[in-house]
Amino acid sequence: MGDGAGRYYDRLADLWDELYAAAVPYDDGFKFIDKLRRRYRLEKAILDVGCGTGELLRRFEDAGYETYRADRSQEMVRRAREKCRQSLLKRATFQDVSVGRQLPIIASFFNSLAYCQTPTELTKTLKHLRGQLQAGGLVVFDLVTVDDPKKNTLVFDVKKFELAAAHVSRTFFGRALRRRFTSDMTYVIQWRSDEKQVISERTTRGCFSTEDVVRCIERAGLTPLEVSNGYMGKIPTFVGQAPH
Numbered sequence: 001m002g003d004g005a006g007r008y009y010d011r012l013a014d015l016w017d018e019l020y021a022a023a024v025p026y027d028d029g030f031k032f033i034d035k036l037r038r039r040y041r042l043e044k045a046i047l048d049v050g051c052g053t054g055e056l057l058r059r060f061e062d063a064g065y066e067t068y069r070a071d072r073s074q075e076m077v078r079r080a081r082e083k084c085r086q087s088l089l090k091r092a093t094f095q096d097v098s099v100g101r102q103l104p105i106i107a108s109f110f111n112s113l114a115y116c117q118t119p120t121e122l123t124k125t126l127k128h129l130r131g132q133l134q135a136g137g138l139v140v141f142d143l144v145t146v147d148d149p150k151k152n153t154l155v156f157d158v159k160k161f162e163l164a165a166a167h168v169s170r171t172f173f174g175r176a177l178r179r180r181f182t183s184d185m186t187y188v189i190q191w192r193s194d195e196k197q198v199i200s201e202r203t204t205r206g207c208f209s210t211e212d213v214v215r216c217i218e219r220a221g222l223t224p225l226e227v228s229n230g231y232m233g234k235i236p237t238f239v240g241q242a243p244h
């Protein structure tokens with residue numbers, strides 16, 4: 001199973017919160033999942049796979065949940081450890097994580113499961129996560145989907161960010177080709193100390209339709225409970241339930 005993220009997150013970890021976290025609806029994500037927990041009468045415990053710097057789990061920790069986190073990137077894990085002191089944290093992939101107990105809820109936020117590059121990989125990953133769930137437990141994740149995963153497209157974008165310690169410009173060049181989305185991201189970082197740094201990394205994600213994802217959930221032995229605009233606006237949120 002390939003590492004579609006490469007070293008991208010290790011190299012971006014120190015800048016991640018300032019570049020991205022401010023625009024991500026972690027509060028809405030927390031509320032959405034906590035409401036599901038109450039509806040299905042689950043205990044307050046959660047594992048976040050692909051947890052990044054721990055922004056989502058911080059909310060669960062504050063709300064008294066027992067929290068567990070896993071991420072493949074050593075540097076993201078280091079940042080998350082600084083932020084969330086209580087939760088058990090592992091450097092682990094979603095394909096192999098286990099925390100020594102069955103969980104009521106597993107979440108994956110901000111398109112992280114797109115690093116499963118094919119429907120087969122996504123199914124295998126969801127099957128593994130199902131094995132970590134209690135009977136009736138939930139897996140909740142958002143995933144960018146496209147109408148036609150076979151359609152080849154190009155995307156180009158340039159953006160600037162004003163951070164506390166640096167001006168950053170980001171060039172994004174992405175292409176969907178044969179059901180995979182490869183993006184080349186180049187960040188030019190002009191530190192206020194006057195040093196300049198360039199980070200250029202490639203990542204590869206899978207291209208899925210919403211129907212593909214629902215099929216993967218079913219093939220993993222989970223019941224698809226809902227597909228909704230849960231917490232990420234237009235990006236669908238998927239909820240699957242382990243058998244009782």
Ligand SMILES: C[S@@+](CC[C@H](N)C(=O)[O-])C[C@H]1O[C@@H](n2cnc3c(N)ncnc32)[C@H](O)[C@@H]1O
Nearest residue numbers: 009050051052071072073093094109110112115
């Ligand atoms: C788009 S970021 C989202 C991070 C975090 N969930 C957030 O909301 O900020 C994707 C994350 O998935 C992690 N990741 C990529 N492939 C992974 C894998 N196979 N297993 C676990 N984590 C992975 C990356 O290291 C990165 O932290």
